[in-house]
Amino acid sequence: DGDAPLPLGPQHPYTRHLSPSARDLIMRLMERNPKDRLSAFEMLHHPWVTGEAASTNVIVGSDKRLNKFKKFKTKLQTQFFADAVGWADEAIVGETRRRTNLIERSFKAFDDGEFFMKKLIPLNRGVLASEVLVDHDDDSDTDNDGDAKLNYTEYSNLLAENMKQKYFPRGHIVYRQGTEGNHMYFINSGTVQVITEDGVTNDRHQGDFFGEGAMLHPLKIRSCTIKCKTPVHVIEINRDYFEKYLASSSGLVLSLREKDKIRRRNRAKALLKLQNGMKSETFKRGETLYKEGDPGDSLFIVEDGVVDISTQGHQVIKATEGNFCGEHSLLTGRKRNTTATCISDECVALRMLGRDFRQLMDAAPHVKESLTDMMNRRDFKKAVVLRLGHEFPYDDPRKAFNAVDINKRGFLKHEDIAHIMRSMDEDYTDQEVDMMMHTLDLSRDGKVLYDEFVKV
The missing domain is CATH 2.60.120.10 (Jelly Rolls)
Structure with missing residues (x-):
C-alpha cells in the first residue's frame, strides 16, 4: 500500500506519539549499514538522550495553568537537587548505591508518598500528565476531575529539561x-x-x-x-x-556552603599528613599530649586511638584517627586553651613542629584559611562549654544555642558572638570576632539562625 505511513514517520500508529528527536534516534540506531549506525558513545550524546531536544507538545490551558506547571517543575527540580545534595552525606551501603541511579532513587522516594498525586485534565484530551498541572489544594478548578500519578518517564523528562x-x-x-x-x-x-x-x-x-x-x-x-x-x-x-x-531554598545554601567548607578542611588535613619530618609519639591512657595554659608550638595529628579535648575539665570534642589538635596556639600565638588527653588504651599521634607548620601556612594560604575555620568552630564550642559549665551538648544543640542567645532573639548577632568569646578570652580582638562571625554565618546575612548553628 503506497499510502501507508512509514514505520518511523509522524503518522505511524507505533511512533506518532514520539518526538522528532526520538524518532531520529531510533532510525539512526536501526541503520542497516554498520558504518553509518550510531555507536553507543554517539547514542549517549544524542540530543534526545542528553535532554537537549525541546518538547513540541502544546501545553493546553490558561496562563494561570501554565504558571502553575512552571512552578511545579521548578519545585520538582529543586527537590531533586536538595535530595541529591543530602544523599551525598548518607552512609549508604555500597552495593545499594551502585545499583540505583539518582533519578530513579528520587522518583521512588516521591512515588512512595503522595507528592505526585495531582488533579489533571481528563487524559482523553490527548495531553501528558506532566503537561497540565493544577494545584491539588485549589478546588476551584472544576474541569480537573481525575487523579493521576506522574510516571517515571515524565518525571525524568521534567528533570532533563534543565539537568x-x-x-x-x-x-x-x-x-x-x-x-x-x-x-x-x-x-x-x-x-x-x-x-x-x-x-x-x-x-x-x-x-x-x-x-x-x-x-x-x-x-x-x-x-x-x-x-x-x-x-x-x-x-x-x-x-x-x-x-x-x-x-x-535557604537550607540548600547552608548545606552546600557547609559541604564545601568540610571538603576544604579535609583537603587541609590530608595535606598536613603529607608533610615530611613529623615524629610519631605514643601515649598511654590518661597521659596528656599538652595541657591548658602551657605554651605550645606543635600540632598533633591522631593516627590511632581517641584523644579527649577539654577545657577546665569539660569535654569539648573527641579527636579520632585523622583529626588534629593543638592548632589554636600555632595559629594565634597564645597559650594552649585546652587539655588533650588520651582516653583509649593507647594513642599514637604525629607531632608537627611550629616552624614546619608556619612554612606550610606561608606556602598554602588556603590551608591556613581552612584550619582557621576549624579552630574558630572549636573555640566557639569551648566558649559554650565554659558558659554552660559542662561538656558540649551535642544531643541538644538548642541548649547550646540558647546559651549564646541571651537576649532571646532567636538568632545570634555580632554582639552575641563577641560577648561569649570575650567571656572565654578577654583579649579576643574585633578582627577575631569578625572571623568567627564569618565562620558561623553561612547565609552571609549578618546573623546566625539556629539552622546555621546546628550545621556548624
Whole structure:
C-alpha cells in the first residue's frame, strides 16, 4: 500500500506519539549499514538522550495553568537537587548505591508518598500528565476531575529539561584547577578522582557530587582537577539553574556552603599528613599530649586511638584517627586553651613542629584559611562549654544555642558572638570576632539562625 505511513514517520500508529528527536534516534540506531549506525558513545550524546531536544507538545490551558506547571517543575527540580545534595552525606551501603541511579532513587522516594498525586485534565484530551498541572489544594478548578500519578518517564523528562545528562570516558578531564567553573555535577554512575596541585587526591563515587566550590566562589575558580577513573555518567547543572534552585531554598545554601567548607578542611588535613619530618609519639591512657595554659608550638595529628579535648575539665570534642589538635596556639600565638588527653588504651599521634607548620601556612594560604575555620568552630564550642559549665551538648544543640542567645532573639548577632568569646578570652580582638562571625554565618546575612548553628 503506497499510502501507508512509514514505520518511523509522524503518522505511524507505533511512533506518532514520539518526538522528532526520538524518532531520529531510533532510525539512526536501526541503520542497516554498520558504518553509518550510531555507536553507543554517539547514542549517549544524542540530543534526545542528553535532554537537549525541546518538547513540541502544546501545553493546553490558561496562563494561570501554565504558571502553575512552571512552578511545579521548578519545585520538582529543586527537590531533586536538595535530595541529591543530602544523599551525598548518607552512609549508604555500597552495593545499594551502585545499583540505583539518582533519578530513579528520587522518583521512588516521591512515588512512595503522595507528592505526585495531582488533579489533571481528563487524559482523553490527548495531553501528558506532566503537561497540565493544577494545584491539588485549589478546588476551584472544576474541569480537573481525575487523579493521576506522574510516571517515571515524565518525571525524568521534567528533570532533563534543565539537568543535562553527560557521559565521559575513562581518563577524561572534566575540568582543571584554576579554570572558571559554571557547572556542578552529580555522579549517576562511575568514579572520578579529585586532584589538587599540592598533591592531595581522593575519589568520589556514584551518588556524590562535585563542582559546587566554583559555583559558590566569588571568582568562580575551580579548586581542583577532576579526572574520570572509570566511564562516568553525570547530571550537569549550569550556573543559572544552580542559583535558581538555591534561591528557592535557604537550607540548600547552608548545606552546600557547609559541604564545601568540610571538603576544604579535609583537603587541609590530608595535606598536613603529607608533610615530611613529623615524629610519631605514643601515649598511654590518661597521659596528656599538652595541657591548658602551657605554651605550645606543635600540632598533633591522631593516627590511632581517641584523644579527649577539654577545657577546665569539660569535654569539648573527641579527636579520632585523622583529626588534629593543638592548632589554636600555632595559629594565634597564645597559650594552649585546652587539655588533650588520651582516653583509649593507647594513642599514637604525629607531632608537627611550629616552624614546619608556619612554612606550610606561608606556602598554602588556603590551608591556613581552612584550619582557621576549624579552630574558630572549636573555640566557639569551648566558649559554650565554659558558659554552660559542662561538656558540649551535642544531643541538644538548642541548649547550646540558647546559651549564646541571651537576649532571646532567636538568632545570634555580632554582639552575641563577641560577648561569649570575650567571656572565654578577654583579649579576643574585633578582627577575631569578625572571623568567627564569618565562620558561623553561612547565609552571609549578618546573623546566625539556629539552622546555621546546628550545621556548624
